[in-house]
Amino acid sequence: MDKVFEEQLEKAGKFHGEICGGIVIGTKLAMYALEKMGMELNKKNKDLIVFVEIDRCMSDAVQAVTGCSMGKRSLKQMGYGKFAATFYNMSTGVAFRMTDVDANSKENRDETTEEMIERFKNTPNEELFYVQRVEIKLDENELPGKPKETVFCSICNEKVMDGKHKLIGGKTVCKSCSEESYYRII
Numbered sequence: 001m002d003k004v005f006e007e008q009l010e011k012a013g014k015f016h017g018e019i020c021g022g023i024v025i026g027t028k029l030a031m032y033a034l035e036k037m038g039m040e041l042n043k044k045n046k047d048l049i050v051f052v053e054i055d056r057c058m059s060d061a062v063q064a065v066t067g068c069s070m071g072k073r074s075l076k077q078m079g080y081g082k083f084a085a086t087f088y089n090m091s092t093g094v095a096f097r098m099t100d101v102d103a104n105s106k107e108n109r110d111e112t113t114e115e116m117i118e119r120f121k122n123t124p125n126e127e128l129f130y131v132q133r134v135e136i137k138l139d140e141n142e143l144p145g146k147p148k149e150t151v152f153c154s155i156c157n158e159k160v161m162d163g164k165h166k167l168i169g170g171k172t173v174c175k176s177c178s179e180e181s182y183y184r185i186i
């Protein structure tokens, strides 16, 4: 078990650039989740969709261990800023939301990454992570596979995939043109 953890930790560390605390948490969390889902490590789990709730270190480990990615549409970034991820089997509907117990404790642990790795090796998953059975509502535009809907924005004429546009006065408008933009043309 330790050897498998170390091998996954190394893979996640390579992907992230270093083995930090978040990588230790994310690796262990993703391994535990795959085990609960009855899915195998180092295999393509085509039915798996993962929702990560934070855009920090932990999520890189979840990506590296599960092989899910944004490009494959199997990794969804929810941006909640929380140390949590949900693992969803598209064909069975089974989903588990897992949260990191340490992160949600108000006490601060003073330990090095090495000490943390040792502690994670010797602590049962049930004590490290809190697991909830959840139901997932996923729009068909969010599914992996062929795009269901493609339109052109009536203002900028750029192509908008996957139903991400809005309908304003019966016209298709992209998010940028509908004043939701993160940028401003100068």
Ligand SMILES: [Zn+2]
Residues within 6 Å of the ligand: 016, 018, 019, 020, 021, 022, 023, 057
């Ligand atoms: Zn990091």
Ligand SMILES: [Zn+2]
Residues within 6 Å of the ligand: 153, 154, 155, 156, 157, 158, 173, 174, 175, 176, 177
């Ligand atoms: Zn537009």
